[in-house]
Amino acid sequence: MLALCIAWRCSAELSSEAGGVHLITSASSHRAGSARRDNPAGSAADTDVLSALRSLHQDGLKSEGTLTGEGRVLTVRERVNVAHEELRYAHFWKDARFLEVGDSRNGLGLDRGDYRIERIYANGRIGLRDDLGRWRRIDLSKIDPTNRCDGLQLSNDKTIGAYGGETIRWTANVRNREMWNATIARVETVERDAVIVRLANGDHQTLPAGDPMLKRTDLAYAKDARRNVSRSRRIRLPYQAVVQPRSWRTNM
Structure with a gap:
């Protein structure tokens, strides 16, 4: 799974350049930090950084062949x-x-x-x-x-990319389908009108377009990414420190 060596919350932007990825905060980081303490829902800047990190992680998985197919964009509830x-x-x-x-x-x-x-x-x-x-x-x-x-x-809506080989987690319970909140599943195939997943118990489920569980899912590493985006400061991360797909994924 993704190795996120992040010890500080980033409050302004994420940019890349040769040899690494820069997470940059604004000069008013202390004021921003205070505002976030008053607002536990998180800032828009945090959302942008997390979205960029998700994209970096998936790009790394696609380049090594772990993720397959064209995939599709899912609108999920957070x-x-x-x-x-x-x-x-x-x-x-x-x-x-x-x-x-x-x-x-x-x-x-x-x-x-x-x-x-x-x-x-x-x-x-x-x-x-x-x-x-x-x-x-x-x-x-x-x-x-x-x-x-x-x-x-x-809650809010957000979009994620779903590809064959991706590891996801459920964010709600459906008892009769053996889908449990916070448990892990693997995307086996992404088709035009359905997503086929393998549950933690080994069973396969087909989620057709419009299935309510398609919006009750998230990338498996999203929660840890949010937890690790903590305090405001400018930091520089080498690409390998941001994206180490194999070492941070759950074996299924």
């Missing part, structure tokens, strides 16, 4: 790292695009499903739109901070 009790405060919603409701027994009176966050009002209420286009306005004070089983979760 959870926003916000504590449950913080959902009661509109400030923590500003970097999220969706509210996912996994249980109808919640203080907001919402049915199960995904709601697009359309507006954050000055009084702290939130304007939502459901899959049918219906408008809902919710009062965050009705969220019970002690009920962590109400199924409420903030």
Whole structure:
């Protein structure tokens, strides 16, 4: 798997030049760091750096022949790292695009499903739109901070490349298909209208276009990449330190 020798969070840009990859922060790194502590969802700059690192990793795997085929782009759902009790405060919603409701027994009176966050009002209420286009306005004070089983979760969309030979992890549970959150699977084949994967138990599953689990997946190394992008500083990484595909992958 990918060897990410990163000890600091990068807050400005990632650029490459002969002999290495540069992760560069702005002069206001301390102010940026303070802003990120106030905003646990993470910054746009962090997202750009992580996206660039994912691309570098996949380029390395493709060049050595581990990833095969033309692949396809998947739009997947990524959870926003916000504590449950913080959902009661509109400030923590500003970097999220969706509210996912996994249980109808919640203080907001919402049915199960995904709601697009359309507006954050000055009084702290939130304007939502459901899959049918219906408008809902919710009062965050009705969220019970002690009920962590109400199924409420903030999230965003992002895109990833799926290729034959890629290692992925599930981000949700589907009991009857033996797909479990955080477990690893291997992409066997990427076809025009389906993705065929091998689960951790060895079974194969075909995910046709539109299968809800296609958006409940991520690259296996994405979580570790985010964890390792920590404190702001300019650092220089040789290419080999950024991309070592074989040494960082999980054998399947």
